[in-house]
Amino acid sequence: MKTAAIFGASGYTGAETVRLLLGHPEIEIGALSANRRADEAYGDVFANFSGQSLPTTQKIEDIDLTGIDVVFSCLPHSTGQAAIATALDHVDTVIDVSADFRLSDPAEFEAVYGAPHSQPALLEDRVYGLTEFARSDLLGARLVACPGCFPTCSLLALLPGVEASAFTDSLIIIDAKTGVTGAGRKATLGLHFSEVSDGAHAYGIGNHRHAPEMEQELRLFGHTSAISFTPHLVPMNRGMIATCYVELTEDWSVERVRQLYAERYSADPFVTIMPDGEVPQTRHVRGSNEARIGIFADRVPGRAIIVSVIDNLTKGSSGQAVQNYNLTQGWTETLGLGATGLFP
Amino acid sequence: MKTAAIFGASGYTGAETVRLLLGHPEIEIGALSANRRADEAYGDVFANFSGQSLPTTQKIEDIDLTGIDVVFSCLPHSTGQAAIATALDHVDTVIDVSADFRLSDPAEFEAVYGAPHSQPALLEDRVYGLTEFARSDLLGARLVACPGCFPTCSLLALLPGVEASAFTDSLIIIDAKTGVTGAGRKATLGLHFSEVSDGAHAYGIGNHRHAPEMEQELRLFGHTSAISFTPHLVPMNRGMIATCYVELTEDWSVERVRQLYAERYSADPFVTIMPDGEVPQTRHVRGSNEARIGIFADRVPGRAIIVSVIDNLTKGSSGQAVQNYNLTQGWTETLGLGATGLFP
Amino acid sequence: MKTAAIFGASGYTGAETVRLLLGHPEIEIGALSANRRADEAYGDVFANFSGQSLPTTQKIEDIDLTGIDVVFSCLPHSTGQAAIATALDHVDTVIDVSADFRLSDPAEFEAVYGAPHSQPALLEDRVYGLTEFARSDLLGARLVACPGCFPTCSLLALLPGVEASAFTDSLIIIDAKTGVTGAGRKATLGLHFSEVSDGAHAYGIGNHRHAPEMEQELRLFGHTSAISFTPHLVPMNRGMIATCYVELTEDWSVERVRQLYAERYSADPFVTIMPDGEVPQTRHVRGSNEARIGIFADRVPGRAIIVSVIDNLTKGSSGQAVQNYNLTQGWTETLGLGATGLFP
Amino acid sequence: MKTAAIFGASGYTGAETVRLLLGHPEIEIGALSANRRADEAYGDVFANFSGQSLPTTQKIEDIDLTGIDVVFSCLPHSTGQAAIATALDHVDTVIDVSADFRLSDPAEFEAVYGAPHSQPALLEDRVYGLTEFARSDLLGARLVACPGCFPTCSLLALLPGVEASAFTDSLIIIDAKTGVTGAGRKATLGLHFSEVSDGAHAYGIGNHRHAPEMEQELRLFGHTSAISFTPHLVPMNRGMIATCYVELTEDWSVERVRQLYAERYSADPFVTIMPDGEVPQTRHVRGSNEARIGIFADRVPGRAIIVSVIDNLTKGSSGQAVQNYNLTQGWTETLGLGATGLFP
Known part of the structure; x- marks a missing residue:
C-alpha cells in the first residue's frame, strides 16, 4: 500500500x-x-x-x-x-x-x-503525462505534469495522425465544449446557476492558455504551425468535446486514419475508437476514465473531422493522474479506474 | 388587421x-x-x-x-x-x-x-427570407422561404465578409451548437430528458441538410467552395451558436471586418455586432429576435473567428417569419418582435 | 406617461x-x-x-x-x-x-x-400588495409592499378557502419548490452551477422568513394556527410550486372548493383555476404573470391538495409589482403584462 | 462466483x-x-x-x-x-x-x-426487501420484492418513528420529488427534454401507485391511517427527496427522534442520519446506495419534518436489489456497492 x-x-x-x-x-x-x-x-x-x-x-x-x-x-x-x-x-x-x-x-x-x-x-x-504517449517515461518518474483537460481531449484526437504525417501542416482547428466543473469551484457570477444554465457561449477565443500547451506537444510530433482553439461553456457538470478539423495529406483517407487510430490505441484500455458512423457522447463517459474518439469524413474533400470526448474531471484530470501514478509504480494501468460511465 | x-x-x-x-x-x-x-x-x-x-x-x-x-x-x-x-x-x-x-x-x-x-x-x-439580405425582394412577396436555423445563424455571420471578398475561398468551417427545441417535438429516445441532459454530442457530421442550403447562399455572394459544418446538441431548450472559422484575404484585418459588419448591419434592428472582446451568449437572446455577432482574431495569423448567436425558435425560425411578413406588407420590421430576451 | x-x-x-x-x-x-x-x-x-x-x-x-x-x-x-x-x-x-x-x-x-x-x-x-386581495386598497396607494414569492404562490392557493372557512384550523402544510433565481444573483458557492444542477434539496426547514408573512395574512382571513412551510431548491431558473395540504371543514368537498376558487378568481386576469385533473406546471407560466392553481382530492378522506404555480420573478415579484402599480393609477390591470409564457 | x-x-x-x-x-x-x-x-x-x-x-x-x-x-x-x-x-x-x-x-x-x-x-x-427492515428474512430468501423508489425513500424516513410509536396516527404527509429517470426510458412527449427541463410539476396527486405500498408497510409497523403522498417531477436525472410531515406523540421531541433514528440505523452502512441542522441533498448520493435522512423541528409545535434523499436508481432500485442479494447469500452487505456519490 x-x-x-x-x-x-x-x-x-x-x-x-x-x-x-x-x-x-x-x-x-x-x-x-x-x-x-x-x-x-x-x-x-x-x-x-x-x-x-x-x-x-x-x-x-x-x-x-x-x-x-x-x-x-x-x-x-x-x-x-x-x-x-x-x-x-x-x-x-x-x-x-x-x-x-x-x-x-x-x-x-x-x-x-x-x-x-x-x-x-x-x-x-518532469514527464508530460498524456498517458498513452508517455508510458515509457512514466515508470519511475518522480514528477508528472498531467495535461490540461482540453489538451488531453484534443491531443488524443490529433497525435496519432500528426505522428503519421496524415495531416497537413496548414489546418488544425479545435472547437471544444466543456462542462462547468472545468471552470473550477470558485463562486463567481459567471458560474452562478442562473447565468450558466439553459444557454451556451464561447470564451477565451484566440487566447486560451491551453493552446500553447497543445502546440508544444503537437510540435514534438511534427506539426509546426499554429492551431486554432475555441472553447465553449455548456450547461452540464462534466464532459468535454474536442471537434477537430484537419486536412489529410496525400494517400490518406478517413478510413485509413480510423484504422491507424484503432491500431495506435489497440492496447490502450481507456481509449475507444468509435465504429464508422457512431458519434461519441460526453454523457456516456461520465465519471469514467475513458476517451472516445470518432473519425468522420468532412463535406470538404480531403478533410476529416475527429471528435473526442472525455469527462474533464476524470480522464481530463484526476483519472489520468491516477492512471499515471499507476504507471510510475509499474502497476496495472487500470487500478482504481475500472468504473463504467454513470449514465444516465 | x-x-x-x-x-x-x-x-x-x-x-x-x-x-x-x-x-x-x-x-x-x-x-x-x-x-x-x-x-x-x-x-x-x-x-x-x-x-x-x-x-x-x-x-x-x-x-x-x-x-x-x-x-x-x-x-x-x-x-x-x-x-x-x-x-x-x-x-x-x-x-x-x-x-x-x-x-x-x-x-x-x-x-x-x-x-x-x-x-x-x-x-x-419564392423569396429566400434571410431578412437582412432580402428586404428589397420581400415587399409584396407571396411566398417566402424562411432559412433554416443554422443557415440563419451562420449566414448572418458570414455573408457581409463574403460579399466584401474579405474571406478566402479556401476556408469556411462552421462549428454549431443548438438547443434541443431545434430537433422538434417528436417523442424519441434521443430527445428523452435523461438521454440529453448533462451531456453534449455532435450529430449529422459531414452530412447535415443545412449545409447545402448555406452553400447555395454563400455561392450567391461569391464563396464557391464547399464548407465544413458540424452541429452539436447542447442540453438547453433554446439557443444556437455558429462558431465560424475564416481566413482573411489580403488587406483585411479583424478590426476592419468588425467595422464592415457594424456598417452593414447598422440599420438592422435585430442584428448586433458585439464590441471588441465581448462574446455573445445564447441566453441573452432567449425568446428575442435578436442575432448577436462577435468577431475575434484567431491565434493563427490571418484568420478570424466569427461567433453568432440566436434563439433558434425566434430569429432562427418563427421570429424571422414574422419579421419577413412585416416586410411583405410594408410594415415596420419590428412589429410584434420588440421583446427583450428573457434572462435568466 | x-x-x-x-x-x-x-x-x-x-x-x-x-x-x-x-x-x-x-x-x-x-x-x-x-x-x-x-x-x-x-x-x-x-x-x-x-x-x-x-x-x-x-x-x-x-x-x-x-x-x-x-x-x-x-x-x-x-x-x-x-x-x-x-x-x-x-x-x-x-x-x-x-x-x-x-x-x-x-x-x-x-x-x-x-x-x-x-x-x-x-x-x-402601506398596502400589502397581493393584488387579487388588495384591489380596493391599491387605488391611490403611495406605498405598496409586494408579497414574497412564496407567500404570493401560497396565499393565492389558500386564501379563498380560508376566507370561506372551508379549511379547518388544524392543518395547513405548504411544501414549496423554487427555481434558483429566487435565491438572488449573489455569487455564492451554494448557487454555483455545479452545486445546484442535477440535484435538489430542502432549505430553511421550519424557519424560513416567508412563513410569518404567510401567517400574518392567513390570520387576517381567519386562519389562526401556525402553518408548516418547507421550501426546496430545484435546478431551474424560474418557477415556483406551492403544494398545499389542507383539511376540509364539514360540508366542503373538493369540487365545491374548486367551484369557490373559480368564482373567487373569475374576474382576475392572472389567476387560472385548472380544470379537474389538470396539474399546473411552472414551465407554462415562464416569464408570464399568471398563477395557475389546481385543486385535488387527497387519499386521506376530508383533505384537499391545492397546487399553485407561478414564475417567481414575475407574478412572484416584478410582475405583481407592475400589476399593483397599474391599479394604484387606476389603469387596466394587465398593462405591460400580456405576454404568454415562454414555452419551451 | x-x-x-x-x-x-x-x-x-x-x-x-x-x-x-x-x-x-x-x-x-x-x-x-x-x-x-x-x-x-x-x-x-x-x-x-x-x-x-x-x-x-x-x-x-x-x-x-x-x-x-x-x-x-x-x-x-x-x-x-x-x-x-x-x-x-x-x-x-x-x-x-x-x-x-x-x-x-x-x-x-x-x-x-x-x-x-x-x-x-x-x-x-416473497420477502419485501426494504433491506434495513428485512435482514432477518433475506438470508436464503428465494424471491425478494424490492420496494418502489418512493416507498424506499419514505419508509426509511418513517418506519423507525412509527415502530416506536413516536408519531400520531393522524398525520403522515409525504411530499416527494424525483428525477426523470424514475419515469423510465420510454420515449413519450412528457419526458422530452424540452417538456421537462427548466420547470417542475406534481403528478399522480392523490392516486399514485406507491401510496398503497407505503400504507401496507406502515400498517405492519403500527400506523393504520391513510397517508398523503404527492410526487413531483424535477429536471434532474437521478435523485429523490421525501419530505415527510409527522406529528409527535407525547414524550417525543425532535431530538429524541433523531437519537432514535441514529440508534436504529447505527449498524446500517447505507443509511446516514444527518447532524442537527444539516439538510441532505440528492446530488451528494448520486450513483451511490446511500440514503440520507435529516430530522427537523417544524414551526408547528409538536410536529417534525423528516427529509430523506436517495438516488432513485441505486438505493431506490438496483442498488438495493444488489444489497438484498448480498444478504440472501450471507455475504457482506456492501459488496459491489462501495462507491462514493459522484459529485458534481
Missing part, C-alpha cells in the same frame, strides 16, 4: 482524486490540504464524502509528509510550485494536476501564465 | 409563431392546423396557451382559407408543399418556416431531402 | 422589472440604481439589455428623483427603508419588491429579519 | 443493475433480456457499456437459465410475473425490481395495477 496526500482537496479536481483513490486497492489517503478550508472534516468540504473515513483538511504547510509516498497536487496554477519542490524532498512521486509543469520552457510559462516559474530546474525531468 | 392561419401548430415553431402573433398589433390568428392533434383546444396542445382565446386545431384540409390573409406554414419538411400551393390560391402570402422552398433547385431538393419536389414552379418566385 | 426609477437594478427582480417596464405602454424608465455596479451601461450589468436605450446605473443617493413618478424598489431586505422614506417625499408612489414593508408589525419585522425597522410609521399605511 | 441474468436490461433500472454488477466481486453477468431490443450488443442499447464484455441481449424466452444463479428482474410491472415463476424453477434466487411482488395481497395488486396477479402463490413467501 502507498499513502497519498492530496494538495488542493477543496476544488473539484481534488475531490475527484479523493473519489478515485477511495476505490483504489493499492493507495490509501494520508493527508488532505485545503488552505481556505483547513481544519474541516472533508465531508463538510464535499458533502458526498461525509461518513467516509478521511483525514481532516490542513493548511499545506502543516502537512507532515513523513510516511507519504505520493502527492497528488490539485492546486490552482502558479500556487503550488514551491510546495511541489518541497514535497519532492520527502516523497517518491508528485503527480501534478495543475498547469505548472506542463510547459517545458519556463519562458513560455511566464508568457502564458503571467509570472515567472519558481522551479525551472524541475521542468527538465 | 390581417388574419393568419398557422399550419403545423403542434410543433415548436408553430407554437412560437402563435406566441409572437398574439403580441402582434396587426395580425389576428384565424386558424390552426395540427393533423395529429386536430379538434383540440390549443391550450391542450401547448399548455402555456390555455386561457388564451384561440381557434380549435383542425386538420389542414378542413381549414377554410376564406378570410385568411397569410399562412405561416410550420409543417415538417416535405409534408406541406401541396398545402402551400393550394393556400396560394386563396391567401395573399405564405411564409414557409419549413425546408421545402429554401433550395432553389428542385434537383438539389430531391438530392438532399430524398423525394422529388411537388411544386417546382413555385420555387422560381 | 409615468417615469419610473428602479432601485436595485442589478439583481434579478430589478432586471425583471426593467424587462416588463420596457414593454409597458404608460411607463418609461428614468433611472436605475445599482450601488455595487454604479456608472455602468445597463447592458453591461445584464447583457440581454445591451442595445436598449436605458439610463446608466447610479448609486441610489445620486439619483435625482425630480420628474420620477414611481419607484420600484428591488433592494435586498433591510437596505432600502431609508431610501424609500426619502423617495416618498419626492415621488407619488413606491412599489417595494423587498421584504421590508410586508410585515405590518415592526416588532415582528425585527424578530424575523434581525434588525429594527427604521421606518415604522410607514408600515401603517 | 454467482452468475446473474438481468431481465429487462434495456430500461434504466436494468442498466443500473448491470453497472453495479460489473463492479461486484462475486457476481458475473450471464444473460441480458431486452424484448424490444433483442439481439443487440449491450453497448448499442446503452452506449456507456460499449467496450464492456457483456452478453448479447435476448428475448426473455430465449434465455437459457442453466448455470444462472440469480435473476434480477427489471421488467415493467405486470409483464414479468410468469417469467419470474418460471425462473424460480431454474435459479436459486430472483430479485424483482418491479412492482409485481410488493403488495402482499393479490386483490390489492389487482385494484392498484388494474389486472389480476398471475402468481398469487408466490406472494406468500
Whole structure:
C-alpha cells in the first residue's frame, strides 16, 4: 500500500482524486490540504464524502509528509510550485494536476501564465503525462505534469495522425465544449446557476492558455504551425468535446486514419475508437476514465473531422493522474479506474 | 388587421409563431392546423396557451382559407408543399418556416431531402427570407422561404465578409451548437430528458441538410467552395451558436471586418455586432429576435473567428417569419418582435 | 406617461422589472440604481439589455428623483427603508419588491429579519400588495409592499378557502419548490452551477422568513394556527410550486372548493383555476404573470391538495409589482403584462 | 462466483443493475433480456457499456437459465410475473425490481395495477426487501420484492418513528420529488427534454401507485391511517427527496427522534442520519446506495419534518436489489456497492 496526500482537496479536481483513490486497492489517503478550508472534516468540504473515513483538511504547510509516498497536487496554477519542490524532498512521486509543469520552457510559462516559474530546474525531468504517449517515461518518474483537460481531449484526437504525417501542416482547428466543473469551484457570477444554465457561449477565443500547451506537444510530433482553439461553456457538470478539423495529406483517407487510430490505441484500455458512423457522447463517459474518439469524413474533400470526448474531471484530470501514478509504480494501468460511465 | 392561419401548430415553431402573433398589433390568428392533434383546444396542445382565446386545431384540409390573409406554414419538411400551393390560391402570402422552398433547385431538393419536389414552379418566385439580405425582394412577396436555423445563424455571420471578398475561398468551417427545441417535438429516445441532459454530442457530421442550403447562399455572394459544418446538441431548450472559422484575404484585418459588419448591419434592428472582446451568449437572446455577432482574431495569423448567436425558435425560425411578413406588407420590421430576451 | 426609477437594478427582480417596464405602454424608465455596479451601461450589468436605450446605473443617493413618478424598489431586505422614506417625499408612489414593508408589525419585522425597522410609521399605511386581495386598497396607494414569492404562490392557493372557512384550523402544510433565481444573483458557492444542477434539496426547514408573512395574512382571513412551510431548491431558473395540504371543514368537498376558487378568481386576469385533473406546471407560466392553481382530492378522506404555480420573478415579484402599480393609477390591470409564457 | 441474468436490461433500472454488477466481486453477468431490443450488443442499447464484455441481449424466452444463479428482474410491472415463476424453477434466487411482488395481497395488486396477479402463490413467501427492515428474512430468501423508489425513500424516513410509536396516527404527509429517470426510458412527449427541463410539476396527486405500498408497510409497523403522498417531477436525472410531515406523540421531541433514528440505523452502512441542522441533498448520493435522512423541528409545535434523499436508481432500485442479494447469500452487505456519490 502507498499513502497519498492530496494538495488542493477543496476544488473539484481534488475531490475527484479523493473519489478515485477511495476505490483504489493499492493507495490509501494520508493527508488532505485545503488552505481556505483547513481544519474541516472533508465531508463538510464535499458533502458526498461525509461518513467516509478521511483525514481532516490542513493548511499545506502543516502537512507532515513523513510516511507519504505520493502527492497528488490539485492546486490552482502558479500556487503550488514551491510546495511541489518541497514535497519532492520527502516523497517518491508528485503527480501534478495543475498547469505548472506542463510547459517545458519556463519562458513560455511566464508568457502564458503571467509570472515567472519558481522551479525551472524541475521542468527538465518532469514527464508530460498524456498517458498513452508517455508510458515509457512514466515508470519511475518522480514528477508528472498531467495535461490540461482540453489538451488531453484534443491531443488524443490529433497525435496519432500528426505522428503519421496524415495531416497537413496548414489546418488544425479545435472547437471544444466543456462542462462547468472545468471552470473550477470558485463562486463567481459567471458560474452562478442562473447565468450558466439553459444557454451556451464561447470564451477565451484566440487566447486560451491551453493552446500553447497543445502546440508544444503537437510540435514534438511534427506539426509546426499554429492551431486554432475555441472553447465553449455548456450547461452540464462534466464532459468535454474536442471537434477537430484537419486536412489529410496525400494517400490518406478517413478510413485509413480510423484504422491507424484503432491500431495506435489497440492496447490502450481507456481509449475507444468509435465504429464508422457512431458519434461519441460526453454523457456516456461520465465519471469514467475513458476517451472516445470518432473519425468522420468532412463535406470538404480531403478533410476529416475527429471528435473526442472525455469527462474533464476524470480522464481530463484526476483519472489520468491516477492512471499515471499507476504507471510510475509499474502497476496495472487500470487500478482504481475500472468504473463504467454513470449514465444516465 | 390581417388574419393568419398557422399550419403545423403542434410543433415548436408553430407554437412560437402563435406566441409572437398574439403580441402582434396587426395580425389576428384565424386558424390552426395540427393533423395529429386536430379538434383540440390549443391550450391542450401547448399548455402555456390555455386561457388564451384561440381557434380549435383542425386538420389542414378542413381549414377554410376564406378570410385568411397569410399562412405561416410550420409543417415538417416535405409534408406541406401541396398545402402551400393550394393556400396560394386563396391567401395573399405564405411564409414557409419549413425546408421545402429554401433550395432553389428542385434537383438539389430531391438530392438532399430524398423525394422529388411537388411544386417546382413555385420555387422560381419564392423569396429566400434571410431578412437582412432580402428586404428589397420581400415587399409584396407571396411566398417566402424562411432559412433554416443554422443557415440563419451562420449566414448572418458570414455573408457581409463574403460579399466584401474579405474571406478566402479556401476556408469556411462552421462549428454549431443548438438547443434541443431545434430537433422538434417528436417523442424519441434521443430527445428523452435523461438521454440529453448533462451531456453534449455532435450529430449529422459531414452530412447535415443545412449545409447545402448555406452553400447555395454563400455561392450567391461569391464563396464557391464547399464548407465544413458540424452541429452539436447542447442540453438547453433554446439557443444556437455558429462558431465560424475564416481566413482573411489580403488587406483585411479583424478590426476592419468588425467595422464592415457594424456598417452593414447598422440599420438592422435585430442584428448586433458585439464590441471588441465581448462574446455573445445564447441566453441573452432567449425568446428575442435578436442575432448577436462577435468577431475575434484567431491565434493563427490571418484568420478570424466569427461567433453568432440566436434563439433558434425566434430569429432562427418563427421570429424571422414574422419579421419577413412585416416586410411583405410594408410594415415596420419590428412589429410584434420588440421583446427583450428573457434572462435568466 | 409615468417615469419610473428602479432601485436595485442589478439583481434579478430589478432586471425583471426593467424587462416588463420596457414593454409597458404608460411607463418609461428614468433611472436605475445599482450601488455595487454604479456608472455602468445597463447592458453591461445584464447583457440581454445591451442595445436598449436605458439610463446608466447610479448609486441610489445620486439619483435625482425630480420628474420620477414611481419607484420600484428591488433592494435586498433591510437596505432600502431609508431610501424609500426619502423617495416618498419626492415621488407619488413606491412599489417595494423587498421584504421590508410586508410585515405590518415592526416588532415582528425585527424578530424575523434581525434588525429594527427604521421606518415604522410607514408600515401603517402601506398596502400589502397581493393584488387579487388588495384591489380596493391599491387605488391611490403611495406605498405598496409586494408579497414574497412564496407567500404570493401560497396565499393565492389558500386564501379563498380560508376566507370561506372551508379549511379547518388544524392543518395547513405548504411544501414549496423554487427555481434558483429566487435565491438572488449573489455569487455564492451554494448557487454555483455545479452545486445546484442535477440535484435538489430542502432549505430553511421550519424557519424560513416567508412563513410569518404567510401567517400574518392567513390570520387576517381567519386562519389562526401556525402553518408548516418547507421550501426546496430545484435546478431551474424560474418557477415556483406551492403544494398545499389542507383539511376540509364539514360540508366542503373538493369540487365545491374548486367551484369557490373559480368564482373567487373569475374576474382576475392572472389567476387560472385548472380544470379537474389538470396539474399546473411552472414551465407554462415562464416569464408570464399568471398563477395557475389546481385543486385535488387527497387519499386521506376530508383533505384537499391545492397546487399553485407561478414564475417567481414575475407574478412572484416584478410582475405583481407592475400589476399593483397599474391599479394604484387606476389603469387596466394587465398593462405591460400580456405576454404568454415562454414555452419551451 | 454467482452468475446473474438481468431481465429487462434495456430500461434504466436494468442498466443500473448491470453497472453495479460489473463492479461486484462475486457476481458475473450471464444473460441480458431486452424484448424490444433483442439481439443487440449491450453497448448499442446503452452506449456507456460499449467496450464492456457483456452478453448479447435476448428475448426473455430465449434465455437459457442453466448455470444462472440469480435473476434480477427489471421488467415493467405486470409483464414479468410468469417469467419470474418460471425462473424460480431454474435459479436459486430472483430479485424483482418491479412492482409485481410488493403488495402482499393479490386483490390489492389487482385494484392498484388494474389486472389480476398471475402468481398469487408466490406472494406468500416473497420477502419485501426494504433491506434495513428485512435482514432477518433475506438470508436464503428465494424471491425478494424490492420496494418502489418512493416507498424506499419514505419508509426509511418513517418506519423507525412509527415502530416506536413516536408519531400520531393522524398525520403522515409525504411530499416527494424525483428525477426523470424514475419515469423510465420510454420515449413519450412528457419526458422530452424540452417538456421537462427548466420547470417542475406534481403528478399522480392523490392516486399514485406507491401510496398503497407505503400504507401496507406502515400498517405492519403500527400506523393504520391513510397517508398523503404527492410526487413531483424535477429536471434532474437521478435523485429523490421525501419530505415527510409527522406529528409527535407525547414524550417525543425532535431530538429524541433523531437519537432514535441514529440508534436504529447505527449498524446500517447505507443509511446516514444527518447532524442537527444539516439538510441532505440528492446530488451528494448520486450513483451511490446511500440514503440520507435529516430530522427537523417544524414551526408547528409538536410536529417534525423528516427529509430523506436517495438516488432513485441505486438505493431506490438496483442498488438495493444488489444489497438484498448480498444478504440472501450471507455475504457482506456492501459488496459491489462501495462507491462514493459522484459529485458534481
